[in-house]
Amino acid sequence: MAEKQDNFVIMLDQLYQQLNNDNDDSIMSKKIPNPQLKMFPRKVHWINYHNTVKTMNRDFTHFQGYIQNELGINTSLKNVLNMKEGIILHTKCRDKQLKSLLGKYYSKYVLCKSCNSDDTSMEKMKNISKLYQIKCNSCLATFNVS
DSSP: OHHHHHHHHHHHHHHHHHHHHOOTTHHHHTTOOOOOEEEOSSOEEETTHHHHHHHHTOOHHHHHHHHHHHHTOOEEESOTTOGGGOEEESSOOOHHHHHHHHHHHHHHHTSOTTTOOOOEEEEEOTTSTTOEEEEETTTOOEEEEO
16 A cells, blocks of 8 residues: 555656756757847848758748748848848747747647647658648647648
8 A cells, every 4th residue: 555655755756857858949948949049231141040940840832931921021041051040030020929839839840739749740742842741650640730
């Protein structure tokens, strides 16, 4: 009986620890790095853009297009020959705005709608423009996004 109580106490402690660590950024803070930005008068250099997109396991041009559409701006690579140097956003914006945008992208194009796992892959649907299929590697669910 004492062993069952000890297991219960351990599980309860783990639950409280998870609840205490739960905040707005907890979904992404497990893996996705915060945007590292270098501000200029009319543009922003997103330094760790390559690592961010690579961590989410998504296509660089898809995420770049998403940023352009959501912010209504143009973007360009810092160095066309080396994508790892980051991306230039031709606008003024704050890091909070980019974090919010990153969170929206993450919840729409990365998280599984069934099990909330971020172990997913995204493929463009053949013969259908602007439609992608997301496949979850955890629960094997698939769903379409545009």
